[in-house]
Amino acid sequence: MTDSGITPIAVVGPTATGKSDLALDLAERLGGEIVNIDAMQLYRGMDVGTAKLPLAQRRGIPHHQLDVLEVTDTASVAAYQAAASADVAAIMARGQVPVIVGGSMMYVQSLLDQWDFPATDPVVRAxxxxxxxxxxVAAVHAALHKADPAAAATILPTDGRRMVRALEVVELTGLPFAASAPTIGQPRWGTVIVGVDRETAALDARIEQRTAAMFTGGLVEEVxxxxxxxxxxxxxxxxxIGYAQVLAYLDNEYDLSHARERTLIGTRRYVRRQRSWFRRDPRVRWVDGAAPDLPATVLALLEAKERTPQ
Structure with a gap:
């Protein structure tokens, strides 16, 4: 809890577990405003493929960090950290409760752990x-494996941008990439972190339904x-995910059914990464997204936290 007496709540976890609906319910009951922490929902026009809630479904609740970038902009964890931190502070200054929602792992850590990012060097980066x-990416992965085997083992070998950043940090600091990661401690602002998950088979079915809905709901036209x-x-x-596969379809690299299948596979892989990442954080209180009256369960966690002496 902050000096204002307001305790923010973060709703995190894998894709398609029901985080957005829970966040809306909590914001309604608490008198809150929502802060997005999904990196791809930062982009203006990327709506269908990110399952972004349409304005009409936001129940009149203010949303922050949605539609703040153009698709030509490069998303930056450090820039997000600064902007979202300002949003959270402003929401609390208005006497409202920040409800932070999303599943972008590094963005969550940057915001709640006040990640102090190493400097960049445009020459080294270039x-x-x-x-x-x-x-x-194979060449970059090989270079990273030589410079920092631990980083090469933890970063997806297809994630060229993050491997480039790791190589930059290692070269500039002389330390392993992991040395720049924040230490997990008390979450910023005393935030209560709630993780939403579902039984694997049920979540797989929801992902398949969501993927199908995206392709029938205009993802190709959006791209x-x-x-x-x-x-x-x-x-x-x-x-x-989804956009890369549709671009490949439009470039005749494969047909539409394959693009849909690759999107489904990519989403399931991403869910496994999210689970692994968030499950390592002992501060997360896990709830079942299929449980009845889930908002009441989460509010009880919040009340228990506020009764605990700080």
Whole structure:
């Protein structure tokens, strides 16, 4: 709890578990405002493929950190940290409860652990980005494995951008990439962190339904429209799950059914990464997204936290 007597709540966890609905229910009952912590929902126009709640479904509750980037912009954890921190502080200054919701792992950690990011060097960054562009992710992965085997083992070998950042940090600091990660301690603002999950088979079914709904609900048309706004030139937006696969379909790399299947597989893999990441955090109170009256369960956790002497 902060000096204002307000305790923020963060609703995190894997994709498609029901975080958005729970966050809306909590904001209604608490008198709160929502702060998005899904990296791809930062992008204007990326609605269908990110399952972004339409304005009409937001129940009149203010939402922050939605539609703040163009698809040509590069999403930055450090920039998000600064902007979202200001939003949380402003919400509490208004006497409202911040309800932080999303599943982007590093963004959650940056906001709740006040991650102090290492400096960047455009020359070093450009050199490794050139390796990525000219030689591909395999070359960058090999370089990272040589410089920092632990980082190479934990970063997806397809995540070229993060490997470039790791190489930059290792070169600039002389330390392993993990040395720059924050230490898990008391969450910023005394935030209560609630993790939402579901039984694996049930969640797989929900992911399959969501993927099908995206493709029948206009994802291909959305991507076509975003291409006109520079999606292909974007560094991070074009790599989002669903968008990358539709771009490949439009480039005739494979047919639409394969694009849908690759999107489904990519989402399931991402869910496994989210589970692994969030389950390592002992501060997360886990709840079943299928449980009855879930908001009441979470509010009880919040009340228990507020009764605990600080």
């Amino acid at each position: 050199r490794w980005e050139a390796v990525l562009a000219e030689q591909g 076509r429209g975003l291409i006109e706004h520079g999606l292909r030139e974007g560094v991070t937006a074009r790599r989002a």
